[in-house]
Amino acid sequence: MDSHGQYEQRVVWAVVGTGIGPLLLAATREGLVNVVFHATDPVRDRALGRLASRLGAEPVEAPASPLLTEAISQVEAYFAGERRAFDLPLDWSLISGFNRQILRELASGVPYGTVVGYGDLAGRVGRPGAAQAVGTAMGSNPLPVVVPCHRVVESGGGIGGFGGGLEAKRKLLALEGVLPEPLF
DSSP: OOOOOOGGGOOOEEEEBBBBOOOEEOSSSEEEEEEEEOOOHHHHHHHHHHHHHTTOOOEEEEEETTHHHHHHHHHHHHHTOOSSOOOBBBBBOOHHHHHHHHHHHHHHHSSSSEEHHHHHHHTTTTOOTTTHHHHHHHHHHTTTTOOGGGEETTSSSSSOOOOHHHHHHHHHHHHTSSOOOOOO
């Protein structure tokens, strides 16, 4: 038991259905800490196991927690086309260094309905040659959708990669009006 209350780290989670499949949302006292795509039971259970080992606390299902209730509400409004920005406290403890710097810039500097190239984003944090490192940061984003890595694309017009799969990336960009609605 230490003065920082580490022994009390509480991790709560819930799954919300969306237009790109079920998303696992997990939060600590600090804020939303993890969003996981395709949160079927096996995916959810693996993600919760990783969170338990990374954060040192067994995640508890608690959709009624005030933070998760608000996060679920904002995610549902986003997928309904009624919300363009998330206003949630975020817990950045699952990511650090350059990756955290890039993701914070993405969260604050690339608004709904816009896209940015990997190299452009690297330039914004003073590392113009680090496009590949930006790709790595996007792949390790613990808060996809809320921290909008789907808005990062290739400078030549390619859609780029996406942890949730390219179909999910296309749907998110179509939702935001950047791409036409997929035909199939």
